[in-house]
Amino acid sequence: VFSGLMPAEKLEHIQELKGVNGLVAFVGDGMNDAPSLAGADIGIAMGGVGSDAALQAADVVLMKGDPAAVPEAIRLSMATERIIVQNIVMILGIKVLVMVLGILGLAGMWAAVMADVGVCLLAVGNSMRIFRIKTRQGKK
Known part of the structure; x- marks a missing residue:
């Protein structure tokens, strides 16, 4: 974690970390963060308070102004990816089965x-499970 840096210094740290660690994510509030968001492999901007340039430079925009929402967004995206893979496997499996029977x-x-x-109804029903994942505040 680096703090209290000017925009050029932030970008410099990102370039150094990319050389050492490979994949770099940058979370910024948008105030003077556009170059760093664009320079990082994954730029995450806080949408509620950020500047327009930062919001456009970021790969992901979180509407909450809370950096603690990043792990929650990662957890939701991983669950979404699992459900998408399940739907694709289920759809292709059933369609191949019916085609072979035909x-x-x-x-x-x-x-x-x-x-x-x-299969369409099953995929929609399976996708609805994402709403059961609890958020950080305990809401659905």
Whole structure:
């Protein structure tokens, strides 16, 4: 953690850390942080108080002005990625199964349509699980 730096010094530290550690994330409130947000591999701006230049330079904008929201956003994004992978595997698996049954003559067009609609409903239902993840304040 480095604090009390001028914008050029922030960018200099980011370049040094990229050479040493590889992947660098920068979290800034937006006040004079646009160069650093753009220079980091992952720029995270606090959207509520940041300048427009910083918000456009950042890769991720958190609407809360609280840096403690970063771990929460990471946790939610990881859960979202898991659900997306689950949906893709489920959708492709069911569609391949119905296609094989169709090739074997065991499933007609009605089965394909029902499987398509059913898989859509299952994917939406599975995606709704993201709302059950509790946030830092304990809200849903």
